[in-house]
Amino acid sequence: MSDANLLYVRVLHGRHREDVNQTHPREDVPVTGSLPDVGALIAAIPGPSLYIGPNERVLALNDGARDLLGHYGLGQHYITALRQPDVLDVVEQTFQDGKPRVTRYLGTIGRRDATWQVTAAPAMLSSGRGILLSFEDVTAVEEAGQMRRDFVANVSHELRTPLTALLGFVETLKGAAKDDPVARDRFLTIMEREAGRMSRLVEDLLSLSRVEEGERVRPTDPLALSDLVADVAEFYRPLAQAAGLELRVKLPEAPVTIPGDACQVRQILNNLLENAIKYGRGGGRVDVSLTGPLAEGALRSDGVRLVVRDHGEGIASHHIARLTERFYRVDAHRSREVGGTGLGLAIVKHIVNRHRGRLRIESAPGQGSRFTVILPAR
Incomplete structure (x- = not known):
């Protein structure tokens, strides 16, 4: 990405710096080769991780981070390497006040969409304060949460219709149809059918729960x-x-x-x-x-x-x-x-x-x- 494009990204996200390649006074911090200890440490972290130096460039990243970002980000400004606005905001704010923050990064694993929890933590080294970014795959947690929400919504929808019918017929039987034996028998037949439907639903839910519990x-x-x-x-x-x-x-x-x-x-x-x-x-x-x-x-x-x-x-x-x-x-x-x-x-x-x-x-x-x-x- 050219310097002009980097400036354009900054402006889009509320950053009004004249040149993202000259945003920090420490121009004496080399991009590569000067932090072998940091590079070895980042490489040893099991999850995708990267270190952004005081000059706002990526000074070290492990193989997991390279796979996740989809390109070789070493030496690049963090805007070029990360791109996603939520992550850029977190890095910017942590540079400003030195407080750790958490956000989300949306990526892919193979052909499947994935969600990563990103933690930005300040890291003070002899060369100055940088940012350690670590990524945790929370796709399974997100999918499980969505499944629970969908399940509750579906069960609620399935129960709403028979319950509404039962309540309506009960109200009718207590009022206008109280002394009408033909209407009473007809309504009771419908109520029996709707109650049976709810019973079957509950039985199937319990059955599904038991099967899933012992599936392994x-x-x-x-x-x-x-x-x-x-x-x-x-x-x-x-x-x-x-x-x-x-x-x-x-x-x-x-x-x-x-x-x-x-x-x-x-x-x-x-x-x-x-x-x-x-x-x-x-x-x-x-x-x-x-x-x-x-x-x-x-x-x-x-x-x-x-x-x-x-x-x-x-x-x-x-x-x-x-x-x-x-x-x-x-x-x-x-x-x-x-x-x-x-x-x-x-x-x-x-x-x-x-x-x-x-x-x-x-x-x-x-x-x-x-x-x-x-x-x-x-």
Whole structure:
């Protein structure tokens, strides 16, 4: 960056110095080579760090700082090296009063946006007072905070509608509909449905919490998977028939046993079959199949495949990548009408992860949807 451009950056951020290359009277401080001890110290710091000398130039930085800043900043004025206004302000103020400060630096790690907490602390050396800048990656903390905020907002939104309906009907039953038996029965039926919806939401939230809590502990108990699939399929057969669907089940001749948590694998089947019945209406049938054990490249070991397929409306491709997100719905209004909470596939994903398996989703409008769960056979 030229001297004119450096002056322009200063003016933009409220700095009215005539020449950023002549902002300090100590012109006898060399840019490089005079601070070997400082350079060795900065290089030994594990996190990205750099030292800005009394002449406001970068006199030392470690490899982490070079990677973060995206260029070789040694010897450059700190405005050229850092560029971001918030960081420049902190360095400027710390030079003025010698007080440490903290701010944020926005960068990238690979192709992912990252947030770094930057601490600017005065460092008094024999050559004068400089500034030590240290960077701490707080991306995970920021993402966790955003996830918590999104989660609270989503839960609040999901609970607001049934609660509002319940309060409205209670008020109506205490007033105008108090002596109307037909209206009272109709309102009580709706209230029962809305209360059931809230109950399902709470149950799914608790289930998701339990699954996430134990996700790192891989199940090892033997599970008779073929028997479990047959049992769950028989339970849902009447529901499929009531929806006008034929439930077809295809199991291998030999029993299939895998290491797994029976309750959680049952949850996988429950969620996938419920979705297939709810959203596969008009498709004629729902197919459930179990195959394996066979060599699975995705697992680098033998695995079994559990496939649930419907022949309904299907899902557009741009929705598929987000289907396992919490509260994500392709059609929010329809999902609520059929009693969906928006958490079923998120629960499936976490259970599959706990079993060290894979979940694959294939769908296209008008061609139905196929959900494939691949689980290790041993």
